[in-house]
Amino acid sequence: MDLRVGDVVEVRGEAEILATLDDRGELDGLPFMPEMLRFCGQRMTVHKVAHKACDTISHGRMRRMERAVHLAGARCDGSAHGGCQTACSLYWKDAWLKKVSDGPVAPDKDRRLLPLLEINAHKPPGPEGEERFACQATELHRAAPTCVPLKDVRQYAIDVKSGNAGVLKTLRGLFFAVFNRYQSISRRVLPGWLRIRGGLAWGWVPKGKPGPTPTGTLALQPGELVRIKSRQEIVATLNHERLNRGLGFEEEMARHCGRTARVVARVERCLDERTGELLQMKNPCIALESVYCEGVYSVNCPREFLPFWREIWLERVDETAS
Structure with a gap:
């Protein structure tokens, strides 16, 4: 469809999307997930053209995605994946979208798609019988099987042409x-x-010192206003792997240091993208409103992850005083 950032599209109805999927509920290895059904029939805006994606399974690589976009406001709510709170920006194949027509959106009452998607949202149980899930993130290697080398000039041309x-x-x-x-x-x-x-x-995020890392609890709740601490303050809480109790702090996150934002959620569950296992966090993390990875240090990756923050990296802002 040669879509660009800002184009308005209509998500096809369930019957039309079902016709594009194989028996695994996928198109070109990319799952259409149950969480996407609520957008069927809606008119939405192209936020980014998803022609490449950071590889969060094997790390350090960029992978090529074909004929897909991210739509504004379309993030996974994890409702069919054990309540995962990663809030990934959903991938939409061109075949699942159509250009906006002048007439009203026709209601779609076809419900044959949901059972197929619910079945394929699960992987076989793990070695100890643990429940495992499949989603667009866990299946990234199949949906985007080839890597994009840094010297591939085409990716930069697409970034500019598409408006990314x-x-x-x-x-x-x-x-x-x-x-x-x-x-x-x-x-x-x-x-x-x-x-x-x-x-x-x-971005200059050095390693911390070996040994246990400090903790901090603010009991933050959604809606509260916080300020992200300075890079130096956060680095002081990291170990030699740049982790604080298993959670990493990276250069893209350091770009937000000093920024003020509202708490959008306390994150307690997320999928392990390598195994599909639902991880329960011993210490909840914080997700902040409109604070996303912008891909500045990863050749403008359009995936826009939602970073997780330890409470020790944040400080509460007294709104009454201001």
Whole structure:
């Protein structure tokens, strides 16, 4: 359909979408999930053209996705996946969308699709009988089987042509990617005194000290206003793997340091994208409203993850005082 950012489309009805799916409820390896049914018949705006995606299963790679977009406001609510709270931005194949017609949206009462999707939202149980799920994130390698090398110029042309990023933003993303590639090589082959800032990736998040990491509890609730602490304060809570009790802090998150935002959820459950197992967090994390990964340091990846924050990385803002 040659869609661009800002185009208005209509999500096809269930019967039309069912006709595009195989017996696993997928198109080109990409599942159409039960959480997507509520958008059928709606008119929505293209937020990003999903021609590539960060690989969060094997990490460090960009994978090529064909004929797919992200729609504004269409995030997974996890209702068919054990209440997962990762809130991933959903992928929509072009075949599941159509250009907006002048007439009203016709109601779709076909309900044959839901049973197929519910069955295929589950994987076989794990080694100890644990429930496992399948979703667009867990099946990313099948839906996007090829990697996109940094030197592939086509990805940058698509970013500009589709409206995902302007020319300057695209060049900036390429600069960061090339610089970080150099830093990675320098850490392996150069002595410390020849490395730029110790070989750190742009964004400058160093490793913490080995050993247990500190905790902090604010008992934050949705709707409360918080401020993200400085990078230095957060780094002081990390171990030598840049983790705080298993949760990572990365350069893309550091870009939000000092920002004020509202709590949107206390995150207690999320899927392990490698296994499909639903993980129950011992210590809930915090999700913040409109705070997403913008892909600045990952060649403008359009996936826009929702970062999770430890409460020790945040401070409550007294709105009455202000």
